Amino acid sequence: MQLRHARSLLFLPASNPRAVAKARTLACDMVILDLEDAVPDADKAAALDAAVEAVGEGFGGRLMAVRINVEGMPSHGPEMVALKRTAVDYVVLPKVENAKQVKDVYSVAQKPVIAMIESAKGVLAAPGIAAGEGCAALFVGTNDLRKDLSIPPSAGRAGLAHVLQSVVLAARAAGIAVFDGVFNRLDDEVGLEAECAEGHGFGFDGKTLIHPGQVPVANQAFGPDAQAVADARRLIEAATGGAERFEGRMIEAMHVEEARALVARAEAVGQ
Ligand SMILES: CC(C)(COP(=O)(O)OP(=O)(O)OC[C@H]1O[C@@H](n2cnc3c(N)ncnc32)[C@H](O)[C@@H]1OP(=O)(O)O)[C@@H](O)C(=O)NCCC(=O)NCCSC(=O)C[C@H](O)C(=O)O
Numbered sequence: 376m377q378l379r380h381a382r383s384l385l386f387l388p389a390s391n392p393r394a395v396a397k398a399r400t401l402a403c404d405m406v407i408l409d410l411e412d413a414v415p416d417a418d419k420a421a422a423l424d425a426a427v428e429a430v431g432e433g434f435g436g437r438l439m440a441v442r443i444n445v446e447g448m449p450s451h452g453p454e455m456v457a458l459k460r461t462a463v464d465y466v467v468l469p470k471v472e473n474a475k476q477v478k479d480v481y482s483v484a485q486k487p488v489i490a491m492i493e494s495a496k497g498v499l500a501a502p503g504i505a506a507g508e509g510c511a512a513l514f515v516g517t518n519d520l521r522k523d524l525s526i527p528p529s530a531g532r533a534g535l536a537h538v539l540q541s542v543v544l545a546a547r548a549a550g551i552a553v554f555d556g557v558f559n560r561l562d563d564e565v566g567l568e569a570e571c572a573e574g575h576g577f578g579f580d581g582k583t584l585i586h587p588g589q590v591p592v593a594n595q596a597f598g599p600d601a602q603a604v605a606d607a608r609r610l611i612e613a614a615t616g617g618a619e620r621f622e623g624r625m626i627e628a629m630h631v632e633e634a635r636a637l638v639a640r641a642e643a644v645g646q
Pocket residue numbers: 385386387388393394395397398409412413493515516517518519520556557584585586587
């Protein structure tokens with residue numbers, strides 16, 4: 376699957392073997408083995424070994440990523456070196472604030488890097504980060520962003536709207552994929568549906584997740600709607616080039632391209 380088609384990107388602590396086993400049974404499009412905030416410092420080395428082993432065993436064709444620790448952490452160097460020798464698809468780098476951090480990881484790990492934008496400085500530098508060498512996609516880290524921007528968790532996402540849209544803008548200008556942040560309330564399916572719909576409306580390609588129960592909701596929200604796919608197929612069939620009337624609306628070349636992209640996404644996710 377192309378990264379841009381991923382709808383559900385599930386984080387799990389690399390140090391949790393039950394979660395690793397569970398991930399192999401889920402309909403998530405990407406598995407992200409975390410070595411950063413989900414793993415206590417004392418367990419970092421064991422978690423790296425577990426991540427390398429899990430990647431070696433594979434996740435049944437799901438995209439595989441490992442989130443490493445930031446530069447300055449003792450485990451940062453060994454993580455990059457160890458991942459270079461694996462079949463991991465992407466390295467996720469947290470708390471990115473400039474393009475050089477991504478380039479440095481890319482040059483050592485030799486894997487495409489997904490940069491997490493998690494601070495005011497990261498947001499302001501996002502266009503350069505997204506366009507920089509080795510950057511395959513952006514994630515927004517909404518928990519760290521809230522903290523950095525002093526937005527209380529109780530405030531909803533209104534105060535984050537400009538930030539989220541800025542990150543999408545940076546990714547699109549660079550032609551790379553971009554994924555929304557995690558939803559912390561594990562038992563609030565209605566809230567998750569609303570946040571997925573909002574993220575989809577902002578232009579995100581999919582959503583990062585933290586629990587198996589969140590996977591079907593993200594797949595539904597970011598998978599093309601069956602009716603929209605049927606419309607797209609009819610539009611492609613009907614279009615002859617230039618401006619024309621199609622089912623009561625004007626269509627031009629960009630609508631045909633949009634329809635083709637939607638059909639390609641539907642086929643990629645098996646719809
Ligand atoms: C949040 C959790 C700690 C909750 O754990 P728990 O209460 O134990 O979950 P359940 O009992 O409901 O689990 C049911 C079964 O599902 C498995 N499970 C749970 N979570 C996952 C998962 N993420 N992936 C795969 N499988 C999972 C359990 O093992 C149970 O199965 P079984 O053992 O067979 O009975 C927990 O969900 C969790 O650890 N989630 C991931 C946390 C994480 O990775 N955090 C880091 C990423 S968040 C982030 O990026 C923030 C960002 O940086 C920012 O700034 O915003």
